[in-house]
Amino acid sequence: MTLLYHKPSGVTHFLASPLPEMLALLREVPCGADILAERLCHRLAIPCNDEAVTVVTERLAELAAIGLVHSA
Amino acid sequence: MHGEDGQPEDRPDVASDIGSVEAPSRAQKSSRRDLLRLSALGGAAIITIRPGMAQAAASVNMCTIAVPDAARSTKWIKSDGTLVSKNTANSYPGPTSPLKAADIKNAINYNTSYPGYTSAQSSAYTNYIKKLTQGTAGFTCFASIQNPA
Numbered sequence: 001m002t003l004l005y006h007k008p009s010g011v012t013h014f015l016a017s018p019l020p021e022m023l024a025l026l027r028e029v030p031c032g033a034d035i036l037a038e039r040l041c042h043r044l045a046i047p048c049n050d051e052a053v054t055v056v057t058e059r060l061a062e063l064a065a066i067g068l069v070h071s072a
Numbered sequence: 073m074h075g076e077d078g079q080p081e082d083r084p085d086v087a088s089d090i091g092s093v094e095a096p097s098r099a100q101k102s103s104r105r106d107l108l109r110l111s112a113l114g115g116a117a118i119i120t121i122r123p124g125m126a127q128a129a130a131s132v133n134m135c136t137i138a139v140p141d142a143a144r145s146t147k148w149i150k151s152d153g154t155l156v157s158k159n160t161a162n163s164y165p166g167p168t169s170p171l172k173a174a175d176i177k178n179a180i181n182y183n184t185s186y187p188g189y190t191s192a193q194s195s196a197y198t199n200y201i202k203k204l205t206q207g208t209a210g211f212t213c214f215a216s217i218q219n220p221a
Contacts, residue, residue, distance in 0.1 A: 014119040062118055 009067060018044070019059055026069060033057040135216060136170035139197045141209035151192065153199025164193045176201060177217050 002020040004013045025039050037056035041048035063069045140147050140155050147155040148163040156163045171186055178184040185194035204211045
């Protein structure tokens, strides 16, 4: 669990894995869901499959919904 | 697209796997994989906590505080913010209309005066507002002003 305070909205979020890892990767190099899924799997040393891409795509949308990430 | 979500393949031992911090590398990988899968299966990954009484910024600036509250409207406000009988030394009658959140915010943060009132009066009013506690009229508005929203 990672505790995150979003200053612009004044709102606090608890983020469960793999969201903190996703944010860390995006902070290093912004990218889309497919590439992010591959990088996340690589970082966690797990094989990348469709399920991982689905998870990353959906979680990315959730992060966008609360304003922590936005599409370029 | 969401077909995978319905599969009953999540293993019940996931939680205990997550707890094992110093597990061997293989178990670690397994637990990470489970963790990723667990997130896919509909568990909340984000829990958002909002300041209890803070509302949208617009509504915060819309609220007003009567000084003093309606039940004690005949009282005057002393410079330290306490309520006293009228004509007491160093005290002032309350403002004729409730104070606006935006003005209160400025008064608290920048020590500005309320429109139409002297700095001594304004300071007494602000001190009164700062003394408001949970359950008293105007407290919710005061709390909203202090919370980031």
